[in-house]
Amino acid sequence: MKTKLIDWPTFIGALFLLLAVTIPLVLFPEAGKKFVGDANSFLTGNFGVLYMVMGLSVFAFLVYVAFSKNGQIKLGDEGEKPEFNTFSWAAMLFAAGIGSSILYWGTIEWAFYYQGPPFGLTPESKEAIRWASAYGMFHWGPIAWAIYTLPALPIAYFYYVRKKPVLKISEACRPVLGDRVDGLLGTVIDVLFMFGLLGGAGTTLALGTPMIAQGVTDLTGLPANLGLKAGIMLLCTIIFAISAYSGLKRGIKILSDINLWLALFILAFMFIFGPTRFISETTVNGIGIMADNFFKMATWLEPFGNLNQFNETDFPESWTIFYWAWWLVYAPFVGLFVARISRGRTIRQMVLGTMIYGTIGCILFFGIMGNFGLYLQLTGSFDVVGFMDANGTPATIIEIINQLPLAKLMVLLFTILAIIFLATTFDSSSYILASVVQKNVEGEPLRWNRLFWAFSLCLMPLVLMFLGGLDTLQTASIVGGFPLLFIMFLLAWSFIKASNRDIRASDDYESPTIHIKRWKKRPKKRKRSALEALEDVKQKE
Template identity: 45%
Template sequence: MKRDDVNDDRLEMRVFVPSMLVLAGVVLPLILFPDAGGAMVNAAFAFATGKFGWLYMLAGLSTVVFLIGLAFSRYGNVRLGGPEDKPEFSYFSWIAMIFCGGIGIAIVNWAWVEPIYYLQGPPFNLEPGSAAAAEWALTYGQFHWGLTPWAFYCLPALPIAYSMYVRRQPGVRLSVAAGGILGRHSDGWAGVLLDAVVVFGVVGGVGTSLGLAVPLVSELASTALGIQPSLMLDLGILAIWTMIFGASVWFGLSKGIRILSDLNVVLAIALLAFTFIVGDSLFMLNGWLNSLGKMANNFLTMSTWTDPIEKSSFARDWTVFYWAWWIAYAPMMGLFVARISRGRTIRELIVAELVWGSLGCWVFFAVWGGYALNLQVSGALDVGAILSERGIPATVGAILGTLPLGGLVIAVFILLCFIFLATTLDSAAYVLASVTSRKLSGYQEPRRSIRVIWALILAGVGVALIQLGGLKPVQTSTIVVALPLIPVLLLLTLSLMRWLKEDFGTQVQADHLVGDPAE
């Protein structure tokens, strides 16, 4: 199968206009009628997670099992590209871009405080604050940020990369990757609708990240600079972020996003290492090993626990919420990871996400989560009380204040927050530009003008929602989108398997089978 020579990187109005209409149709009512709009979104979220929680749980376990099976199958050797295609980035930079694009600012919030939430409201109806609750506190952090989230991210990346680099089909969009099932309909109204929903999910996901990031950095900056939090401070922080990720997306993958991701990983490793050295290292190591063992022994139980008899809210409030959150982000991550994975095999991509992605998150929870939990159980700092009374940003600031060189640590942490979110925002702008380009091939970057347009749109949405306090409903509505995305992920999986069987079903697999069966 030869590469399609008819590529077109102009703006695809058939996708751009419906996408903007979907975005405006959700965001404007939330801005104009915040109370009514928020109530409707919350009702939809309660319905989705309450009635279909079992579906989210089943989707998570099924995705993990499918990807592990695919990695060990003969199709794991299929290379995502032709004979001339070599990996575009070094292994370190590739992993760095995958990790930073997928996790962003969220982990620097939750790694510190999530174990404390679990300690105060533990699973399995355990006594809050008990020793058993403390052990499960670290375990559930590893679970909610481990194999299943990265499996959700990995699943759409495979058919998208296969479509771009093996089938050589123009168009970096989910609708094109679903062509194995949709056929000619992938270029019709069904494909346009699918891509429009993806665009909304990406923009809403960025809203989620902004909702976490701006209050956190504002709180830390106000403490460090001795000024009061304000709308102007929030907007100033957002302006700095816009300049950073705008410049990154302008320079593209190799000169912008890759460099920022590499810097992000190095800075994160340095801050984690500092915390590990100055904290109770033995507690962190024991806690990590213990939590990994509990998760390994109870993975199936945790993946299917819905508590149908006592009907506690833990599974719905945490596991179902997280699975919906990861699914909502999955299309963006699938498109981005597919674009940077040319020349890798299917097995390499699965290992990169499930193993290295999970390991990266586990280190954050082992070190920062372990440090915070040790402060709580040792009595050095009542983290739970601060969390209950003042919220996440103030709690993170209080924990950082217990570290030696607290002022310097807070400054470095603020810088890490800026870079972490910028790597997510530039990935989002890049993906949005790709989705709304006409017939972009996997060998092209979207036009700079389209990338900048999306960077400005993301910044504009952030300004409007921060000013009007409408971030929470948009975050929630994004997660509601995850419910219809479950059958979309199934559609993409079936499309990939059909293509693999058509292209390689009768071939004997070599150790490094090249992904273009026609050459």
């Protein structure tokens, strides 16, 4: 029976943990919110340095892997072409890793830095403006995509090189943990990953649903109440359930392609018909600030913040550490998905492609959408900050889009894009959740399994949205994802240990299980002696 393919301890364990967190939040919302908030403050305040070190270390490790002999390993059989063309591959990994959150933060994140800048700068000053256009690119840039990419290394290696049809985080830790991954320890690793993903989905819904509701309100006049938000959430669920049910090539790929084309159209329209010179110059300037201060931004903490004589903020905890924790929660999922769609590519292509395409995509959103809003603020065309203080962030985002020519058409396209972005993230999530709870995945996960997790992704956030506890689930997932800090280390160690062992297994680096492109030096010709040359002449005569 097909139910025998299901890893029931992982399946039931993930549901049990989600219910164990959700039900108390439903029954005791205030106490639960306080407890989760205190736990989050404790972890980010006392162990924030671990997140910062993890982010920079993962980035450095992946750059090393990409340009080492390990980076030349082919994911698949020798001579095999990539399963998906570069455009579709980039579209799927970007849509899965970002979701509608890029529309939310890409448009408005600069406003928070403008009012509460880093490094103790004066709010709304010239320096604050410069950093406001750069810090979003940093938070959604190379380190974010490096955190996403790391889990893909061992997972893709075992799936395509060692031909093990298992898409599990625990399986990727086998070179280090051995057969212990077949028992309770492996189940705990997979359950923690699934809980983090389910909670991280709540974060995406918490940001995306109100923004979509505001777009619908702007177009139809309907109030953005809980009923409208619930309807939007159910609509997105139906879309990504159909997509997940259709499979990777017929559903997720097509939806991701549509998503990317629509996003490129909106960005191009805003760039051409908006303040083109300001957007281009501010974007390039922001890239320069980020590149020039990359290590400063990646290591900046406030160690003197608790001392009375120092007037410092909680910027690192509120932004950089929070973002690294958020990426960490999503990392195993995105890594699993990137691994699944990277057949036929080398490790180097997968690593550099994910980090480069992902970073470029985010820079485009922050550079065009974010700097368009900043331009409106600085020129006085629209008081973004004042409107946000009075009406909230989702309404402000839609009002920024309303400042474009053909405003209603652009709001409509923006709202549709947000719905598709939300759906592409969730169809990828349900696909991977279904893969994790199966003992092996030959081709596609079971369809009923995909549908089950598609609706499970929506059910709990929907309940908590009505109770006002969606932000608490988001925070709880970040707290629950703390052990992933150490699992990331295990994943890196596992990949290096397994790939190096296989590379050393053959003197000429050629074997049935590993394919590496090498350039062998030609042996130098030995100089002949005069006697040997004389013998050659005699033979010719």
